[in-house]
Amino acid sequence: MKTRITEMVGIKYPMVLSGMSWISTPKMVAAVSNAGGLGILATGPLGSAQTLEAIREIRKLTDKPFGANATLMFPGAADNAKVLLQEKVPVINFALGKGDWIVKEAHKYGGKVFATVVNVRHAKRAQDYGCDAVIATGQEAAAHGEDVTSLVLVPHLAENLKIPVIAAGGFGDGRGLAAALALGAEGIAMGTRLMATKESPLHDNYKKLTVEKEVYDTLFSKRFDGILCRVMKTDGAERAIKRGLNLPAAFINSQEIAKQVNIPYFKLFLGVLASGWANAKQLAFMANAFKTFNLATEFGDTKTGVLPVGQVQGLIHDQPTVAELFERMVAEAQKAQAKVNAALS
Amino acid sequence: MYNTAITKMFGIKYPIICGAMMWLCKPNLCAAVSNAGGMGNLTAGNYETADEFRAAIRETRKLTKNPFMVAITLLPSVRITPEHHKMYVKVCAEEKIDGIEFSGTPLDKVAGMAAVEMLKKAGVKMFHKVGALRHAQHAEKIGFDGVYAAGIEEGGHPLSDDVTSMVLTPKIVSSVKIPVVTVGGIADGRTMAAALALGAQGVMMASRFIATKECEVHENIKQELIRRQEFETVIYGKSIGLQGRGLKSKVLEEVLAIEERHGGFEELIPLLSGQKVKEAWETGDVNYAPLMVGQSIGLINDIPTCKELMERMAAQACESLAKASKACNG
Numbered sequence: 001m002k003t004r005i006t007e008m009v010g011i012k013y014p015m016v017l018s019g020m021s022w023i024s025t026p027k028m029v030a031a032v033s034n035a036g037g038l039g040i041l042a043t044g045p046l047g048s049a050q051t052l053e054a055i056r057e058i059r060k061l062t063d064k065p066f067g068a069n070a071t072l073m074f075p076g077a078a079d080n081a082k083v084l085l086q087e088k089v090p091v092i093n094f095a096l097g098k099g100d101w102i103v104k105e106a107h108k109y110g111g112k113v114f115a116t117v118v119n120v121r122h123a124k125r126a127q128d129y130g131c132d133a134v135i136a137t138g139q140e141a142a143a144h145g146e147d148v149t150s151l152v153l154v155p156h157l158a159e160n161l162k163i164p165v166i167a168a169g170g171f172g173d174g175r176g177l178a179a180a181l182a183l184g185a186e187g188i189a190m191g192t193r194l195m196a197t198k199e200s201p202l203h204d205n206y207k208k209l210t211v212e213k214e215v216y217d218t219l220f221s222k223r224f225d226g227i228l229c230r231v232m233k234t235d236g237a238e239r240a241i242k243r244g245l246n247l248p249a250a251f252i253n254s255q256e257i258a259k260q261v262n263i264p265y266f267k268l269f270l271g272v273l274a275s276g277w278a279n280a281k282q283l284a285f286m287a288n289a290f291k292t293f294n295l296a297t298e299f300g301d302t303k304t305g306v307l308p309v310g311q312v313q314g315l316i317h318d319q320p321t322v323a324e325l326f327e328r329m330v331a332e333a334q335k336a337q338a339k340v341n342a343a344l345s
Numbered sequence: 346m347y348n349t350a351i352t353k354m355f356g357i358k359y360p361i362i363c364g365a366m367m368w369l370c371k372p373n374l375c376a377a378v379s380n381a382g383g384m385g386n387l388t389a390g391n392y393e394t395a396d397e398f399r400a401a402i403r404e405t406r407k408l409t410k411n412p413f414m415v416a417i418t419l420l421p422s423v424r425i426t427p428e429h430h431k432m433y434v435k436v437c438a439e440e441k442i443d444g445i446e447f448s449g450t451p452l453d454k455v456a457g458m459a460a461v462e463m464l465k466k467a468g469v470k471m472f473h474k475v476g477a478l479r480h481a482q483h484a485e486k487i488g489f490d491g492v493y494a495a496g497i498e499e500g501g502h503p504l505s506d507d508v509t510s511m512v513l514t515p516k517i518v519s520s521v522k523i524p525v526v527t528v529g530g531i532a533d534g535r536t537m538a539a540a541l542a543l544g545a546q547g548v549m550m551a552s553r554f555i556a557t558k559e560c561e562v563h564e565n566i567k568q569e570l571i572r573r574q575e576f577e578t579v580i581y582g583k584s585i586g587l588q589g590r591g592l593k594s595k596v597l598e599e600v601l602a603i604e605e606r607h608g609g610f611e612e613l614i615p616l617l618s619g620q621k622v623k624e625a626w627e628t629g630d631v632n633y634a635p636l637m638v639g640q641s642i643g644l645i646n647d648i649p650t651c652k653e654l655m656e657r658m659a660a661q662a663c664e665s666l667a668k669a670s671k672a673c674n675g
Binding site: 001002003014119120138139140146147148149150151152153155156158169170171173175176177178179180181182183184186214215216220311312314315330333334336337340341342343344345 | 346347348349477478496497498506507508509510511512513515516519529530531533535536538539540541542543544574575576578579580640641643644662663665666668669670671672673674675
């Protein structure tokens with residue numbers, strides 16, 4: 001395929017693996033990049049030493065372009081981003097924050113920077129400080145979208161930006177790919193569809209659920225991690241919504257996070273407090289969600305675990321390899337286009 | 346030339362159907378859409394007696410020789426009763442209307458299979474607006490000719506499954522044999538092209554048709570739709586089991602505040618009255634009553650005629666598809 005994204009990054013298919021904690025691991029990133037897409041490493045659960053190690057592992061597994069994300073709201077994300085820059089990672093994808101300094105440094109070595117956005121205001125700002133593309137998250141997406149859906153958000157961004165738009169939210173087959181391209185997108189990002197592939201490290205319990213669950217089996221609420229977040233509808237997720245923010249649990253979970261990302265807890269605690277009460281509350285929320293996301297993805301816990309998924313789970317019926325998926329999607333997109341072209345003549 | 350199951354079913358030029366809008370889908374706008382090659386809409390709820398309704402149908406027929414749809418909402422309302430529903434169906438059969446857009450409760454549950462049979466015999470094509478696969482399958486089972494797949498982005502009353510068009514359209518297309526029309530988020534050639542790529546045989550738009558020269562609504566409203574962005578609509582009414590999407594406004598802020606503190610039906614009803622909506626359309630005061638528009642308002646930038654709009658959409662859809670095909674074959 002040929003779009004501004006395939007040309008910019010030097011990949012075969014304009015299909016991007018969303019950076020999902022515990023799923024977009026080095027092996028998964030390499031699988032997607034080796035299949036001709038762009039794998040994005042999730043650095044959310046990693047400390048800077050682990051990020052460095054992960055990048056080196058990816059480079060052992062693939063010589064194709066790849067990316068890594070930095071969720072700037074998380075503690076330790078800036079340190080991780082510095083590692084990505086120092087390692088000259090080809091594509092850096094940041095979200096939930098201002099990444100102007102990342103753009104400046106990445107461009108020095110020819111790296112590309114993608115900003116994840118949910119509205120035209122953020123997208124324009126990202127373009128103004130030099131981002132190379134935006135990933136537009138529609139309401140149907142897993143985790144953090146807002147109210148506006150892909151069908152409306154993508155064409156609106158495409159007509160208001162000069163940089164290419166990558167559509168995220170609702171994409172899992174060739175019809176969706178064809179639709180995204182028709183809306184003016186230059187590529188798509190997929191999380192849910194790719195987490196149900198053979199190479200994905202997602203726990204089998206949840207891979208099975210992703211295939212079984214329907215388009216309407218998701219919950220979209222601010223009560224998981226403080227901002228609008230879409231997750232699979234399970235008993236665990238419904239309980240989490242009822243409970244809302246649990247501060248004592250946040251205290252315990254944040255200690256675990258500190259251990260996991262290798263920041264002394266005292267430093268994390270002070271850092272969070274210094275960021276103000278609103279942000280501290282937000283991070284406390286996220287600390288709890290982080291724990292439940294981990295229980296789902298890594299341990300397959302369907303009772304208390306919570307898994308972010310998009311509505312597209314209802315269109316997923318199998319677990320192909322990443323390469324099979326990409327090839328099939330392109331063939332399906334061509335078929336969809338041929339059908340529409342026939343209807344137009 | 347467009348050649349889809351919908352254009353063939355009605356013998357129309359473009360697979361573009363105008364969606365139901367209380368107080369706006371009257372003979373003039375309906376005929377303008379049909380004359381321009383789409384499918385106009387006459388919304389039955391505007392008329393309270395069989396005579397008024399029949400007169401409106403005949404007036405529309407004077408204005409256009411082309412086919413048009415009638416919209417009948419099968420939901421309990423203060424003003425429109427189940428008796429009205431039956432009257433509308435009967436008049437449509439007698440007048441041999443080209444097609445009906447039903448929404449709300451399935452027709453067979455409101456008026457029995459006899460109503461379905463009566464319309465079939467009269468040659469009236471029947472569509473139901475659905476927000477879920479199970480409802481599409483029901484429509485197919487009772488012999489409907491097609492369904493409108495309504496995504497959560499639509500204005501009006503999207504089903505509380507809350508599924509977006511991007512996901513709902515392919516889901517329904519894969520699972521029923523009757524033609525599927527995408528509703529919700531459609532306003533231009535790109536969004537129409539996307540819907541067709543997802544397997545739809547046509548698109549339905551309502552908000553976009555408000556901002557046309559022929560729509561009889563206060564000029565302020567048209568300008569407001571140009572000014573407002575896609576994030577300036579809001580879902581309300583979840584607490585009373587009838588959700589709607591409307592333009593963000595002072596009155597909807599008030600509605601949401603009442604819902605937030607679990608105020609009941611009685612408190613909400615005066616704010617949601619249909620009569621006030623009529624006045625708001627006429628006076629151009631967007632803060633007076635909830636105005637049901639969809640997220641597609643973010644894609645509205647001008648006030649063309651219906652003909653200009655649909656010609657432009659058809660050309661833009663072809664362009665978008667050509668560009669997308671090139672990307673896939675490059």
